[in-house]
Amino acid sequence: MPLSMLRSAAARRLVSAVTVFGVLATATAASANPRIIVDVKTGRVIAHQDAFIKWYPASLTKLMTAYVAFDALKSGRLNLNSTVTVSQKAANQPPSKMFFSVGTTMTLDNALKMMLVKSANDMAFAVGETVGGGSIEQFVNMMNAEAAKLGMTSTHYINPNGLPGKGQYSTARDLAVLTLRLKRDFPEYQGYFSLEGIDTGKKQYSNYNTLIGRFDGADGMKTGFICASGFNQIGSATRGDRQVISVVLGSDSLAGRADDTANLLQQGLTSSPNEGVPLASLPAYGNTAEVNDVSAEICNPKAAKVRSETRDDAGRTIQHSPYIHKMDHEPQFTSVMPITGGEIEPPVKGAKNANVKPGQTANVPLPSPRPSL
Numbered sequence: 001m002p003l004s005m006l007r008s009a010a011a012r013r014l015v016s017a018v019t020v021f022g023v024l025a026t027a028t029a030a031s032a033n034p035r036i037i038v039d040v041k042t043g044r045v046i047a048h049q050d051a052f053i054k055w056y057p058a059s060l061t062k063l064m065t066a067y068v069a070f071d072a073l074k075s076g077r078l079n080l081n082s083t084v085t086v087s088q089k090a091a092n093q094p095p096s097k098m099f100f101s102v103g104t105t106m107t108l109d110n111a112l113k114m115m116l117v118k119s120a121n122d123m124a125f126a127v128g129e130t131v132g133g134g135s136i137e138q139f140v141n142m143m144n145a146e147a148a149k150l151g152m153t154s155t156h157y158i159n160p161n162g163l164p165g166k167g168q169y170s171t172a173r174d175l176a177v178l179t180l181r182l183k184r185d186f187p188e189y190q191g192y193f194s195l196e197g198i199d200t201g202k203k204q205y206s207n208y209n210t211l212i213g214r215f216d217g218a219d220g221m222k223t224g225f226i227c228a229s230g231f232n233q234i235g236s237a238t239r240g241d242r243q244v245i246s247v248v249l250g251s252d253s254l255a256g257r258a259d260d261t262a263n264l265l266q267q268g269l270t271s272s273p274n275e276g277v278p279l280a281s282l283p284a285y286g287n288t289a290e291v292n293d294v295s296a297e298i299c300n301p302k303a304a305k306v307r308s309e310t311r312d313d314a315g316r317t318i319q320h321s322p323y324i325h326k327m328d329h330e331p332q333f334t335s336v337m338p339i340t341g342g343e344i345e346p347p348v349k350g351a352k353n354a355n356v357k358p359g360q361t362a363n364v365p366l367p368s369p370r371p372s373l
Contacts, residue, residue, distance in 0.1 A: 032292055033250050034172035035260070037268040038279055040183055040236075040243040045276040046268050051173040052284045054154055054291040055249045058224030059096075059119045060170070060232050061162030063178055064143050065127060069112060070186040071146070072131045080109035082130065083339070089136065090125040093161065095346075097122040098200070104341030113336050116222065117198045118205045124161035136160065147174070150181050151280065154288065164226050169291045172247040176279060179221055179234055179245045193220030193236065199333040202343050206331055210258045211235060213327040215265065221245070223257065227299035235261035237269060244268030250294055252303065255320070262321040 032053045037046040045051075072078045086104040098120045106114075108130060115123040125136065132139025136159070143157040152174035158167045183190065196213055197206040211218040220236035230250040237244060246264035251257035297303065 032286070034247065035249075035264060036172045036176050036247045037264050038176050038180060038245050039268065039273040039275075040180060040245060041241075042273045043180060043278050043280070044274060045176075045279050045282050046244070046271050047264075047276070048172070048282070050286055051176075051282065052154065052171050052286050052288045054169045054171055054288060055232075056164070056168060056226060056229035056291065056293070057155075057162055057170040057175065058226045058229045058232050059121075059162040060175055060222050060224040060234055061157060061160065061168065062115055062119065062124050062224075063175075063182060063222050063234065064147065064157060065124050065139075065160040066112060066116060066189075066192070067178065067182055067186070068139065068142050068146055069108070069127055069131050070182075070189050073108075073189075074186065078108060078131065080107060082108045084108050084111040084123075084126050084130045086122060086126050086341070087129055090122045090129065093121040093125050094163065096120060099343050099346045100338065101341050101344050104338050106336070106338040110336040110338070112192055113195060113198055113334060114200075116192050117195050117207050119208055119223065121161040121163060125159075128160035147178075150177055152177055162224055162226070164228060171288075172249055173279070173282060175234060175247045175249075176245060179236070179247070180279065182221070183236070183243070183245070190219065193222070194218070195334050196331040197333040198336045200343060201335070201337040204333045209233070209235075210254075211237075211262060211265075211324065213329070213331065214324050215262050216323070216325075217269070218265070227295040228293045230294045230298045231257040233257040233261045235265050237265045239269050242269055242273065250292070252298065258324065259321040262323040266321075266323045 032050040032055075034050040034053055034055055036048040036051045038044065039046060069078075073080065083105050084107065086100045086102055088102050091100065091102045096119050098114055098118065100122065108127065111123050111127050111130075114120045115127055128136050128139035132142060139160055140157055143160065147155045147157065152170065155170040155174045156167055158165045162168065194212055195207060197204055199205075208223045209218075209220070215237060217237040217239040218235065219238055221234040223234075224232040231253055232250070233248045235246045235248070244265055246261055246268060248257050248260045248264065251260050
């Protein structure tokens with residue numbers, strides 16, 4: 001079954017679709033747009049495209065950070081009330097972040113919520129230090145060990161938040177493996193991925209995943225962006241006894257990745273759960289050697305101008321998938337107030353950020369907060 005993508009970067013670049021058996025008509029890194037849909041119950045691949053091409057995961061990395069943290073909770077080594085402290089190294093992480101002062105403390109429960117809803121890089125680092133016994137290097141080793149254990153054969157991590165760096169890569173296939181195992185291994189923690197927003201006591205933040213509350217059955221999972229990866233999104237949706245996940249890598253805008261994800265989830269939910277081959281049996285194909293880098297296509301003035309045209313006068317993202325609708329209620333914000341300390345004023349745009357080391361920048365333009373439509 002070919003992938004149906006009503007609005008996507010892949011369609012604009014005339015990338016050919018592949019069948020569920022991975023027969024790729026053209027497979028070059030420059031034109032790649034990895035996609036995959038998997039039925040959660042059967043583990044079968046409903047459709048896929050460029051699923052084995054190495055890609056920068058960006059903030060999708062935080063799903064592995066969550067997996068390792070959940071494993072520590074399940075083993076009893078930590079609990080949801082364990083204290084997470086913002087270190088200087090955590091505070092130094094570039095945005096997107098919470099801008100908490102050094103020494104701020106919070107529960108692991110709230111740190112995970114901030115990491116997954118706002119995609120806060122400082123919280124991912126702080127969670128990593130907590131789970132890794134104070135050592136971020138130890139935590140990254142735990143991430144890579146878990147990836148190997150799960151069968152993520154083309155994945156390697158160098159940090160817990162997905163900030164740009166050589167040696168951090170994954171594939172749509174591997175990210176689908178991780179997402180599937182998150183759902184199967186830790187059903188008790190799935191509520192973290194469907195939160196509509198968080199409230200720190202000073203400010204409210206809506207979930208960067210715009211499908212929550214706007215796509216019927218949406219219940220996760222994570223978005224991510226750096227210039228080298230383009231706009232990534234892992235989606236999850238449940239209707240009745242059907243649950244599917246999708247991975248979209250390399251979309252060209254916030255709106256594009258949401259549209260792509262909605263279209264793929266709809267395709268998955270309305271197809272047979274027994275189509276395709278098991279995810280673990282999907283044969284590798286395409287150019288799997290180099291890590292694809294789309295910086296030149298994504299982060300240039302022309303592309304930025306095109307993306308600006310996907311927002312209305314109020315700055316809201318204009319989405320075109322027929323499966324995305326307006327939120328029919330006011331978003332619910334979950335309290336994540338720290339135990340001690342708290343937020344500092346973020347720097348004015350263009351000003352030097354005191355919490356970022358000189359020369360340390362992330363090629364991660366900050367998305368505008370998602371208002372209720």
